[in-house]
Amino acid sequence: MLLNEMTWMEIRELLPQNPVVIQPVGSTEQHGPHLPLQTDILSAYEVARAAGERTGCLVAPPLPYVYSETWQTFPGTISFKPQTFMNCVSDIAESLVRGGFRKIFFLNGHNGNLAPLQTMIFQLLERYGREGEVLIGAGSYFMIAQEACAAIGDSFSDGTHANEFETSMVMQMRPDLVHVDRLGDWVYEPEFFLSFREGMTSVHKLPDSSRHIGVFGDPRRASQDKGRRYFEACVARVAEVVENFDPEYFGLGGGS
Numbered sequence: 001m002l003l004n005e006m007t008w009m010e011i012r013e014l015l016p017q018n019p020v021v022i023q024p025v026g027s028t029e030q031h032g033p034h035l036p037l038q039t040d041i042l043s044a045y046e047v048a049r050a051a052g053e054r055t056g057c058l059v060a061p062p063l064p065y066v067y068s069e070t071w072q073t074f075p076g077t078i079s080f081k082p083q084t085f086m087n088c089v090s091d092i093a094e095s096l097v098r099g100g101f102r103k104i105f106f107l108n109g110h111n112g113n114l115a116p117l118q119t120m121i122f123q124l125l126e127r128y129g130r131e132g133e134v135l136i137g138a139g140s141y142f143m144i145a146q147e148a149c150a151a152i153g154d155s156f157s158d159g160t161h162a163n164e165f166e167t168s169m170v171m172q173m174r175p176d177l178v179h180v181d182r183l184g185d186w187v188y189e190p191e192f193f194l195s196f197r198e199g200m201t202s203v204h205k206l207p208d209s210s211r212h213i214g215v216f217g218d219p220r221r222a223s224q225d226k227g228r229r230y231f232e233a234c235v236a237r238v239a240e241v242v243e244n245f246d247p248e249y250f251g252l253g254g255g256s
């Protein structure tokens with residue numbers, strides 16, 4: 001069910017059932033020469049919608065603006081500051097809780113959101129963590145389903161942006177938006193800007209659109225068939241998470 005297609009009275013009637021609200025968050029940022037800027041939010045929203053249909057969870061309107069600083073030199077990218085993004089998701093959670101919801105899951109489609117989302121969870125813990133009545137979670141649909149996706153194709157081992165996985169996903173959801181003629185006309189030369197290694201995080205420089213086409217990975221391996229299988233794997237895992245969305249599922253039992 002889509003939250004913004006319902007009336008407030010219909011929503012009020014559902015509250016005694018303690019429904020989960022899935023809030024998709026994504027990005028509006030460059031995705032190479034072959035994918036649209038909406039790739040991350042399209043994926044998060046479509047996976048959320050399918051999981052919502054399967055489980056009866058509510059799906060809130062997608063949030064297309066997030067933290068995308070990495071791709072700022074690529075025209076069209078729109079980024080919030082990390083604090084703006086955290087304030088935004090925190091306000092969404094607070095509005096839903098004030099409206100009577102007790103279970104909120106932020107379904108993320110953009111890697112760069114992970115750290116701000118986790119920090120936001122800590123801030124919400126200070127506000128709602130005393131009584132244990134409210135459960136707020138966040139996760140990336142592609143990480144939640146990582147094991148199943150790795151069995152289908154390259155997944156994220158060869159890159160994490162506009163790669164085989166993301167390209168296949170958009171081929172499945174919106175094939176009209178994929179420029180398949182632009183998949184093979186360049187040589188992939190990885191440049192690393194941000195690294196997570198042996199417990200350390202470091203940043204060297206931001207990607208530059210004058211030297212970089214904005215792809216990490218090899219989209220030439222993408223296909224619509226892989227996209228269909230990736231999509232189904234992601235929907236199945238997200239549906240499982242939201243269907244079992246309670247403290248015990250997260251190993252947080254012990255409360256009443």
Ligand SMILES: [Zn+2]
Pocket residue numbers: 031039040109110161162166
């Ligand atoms: Zn992406």
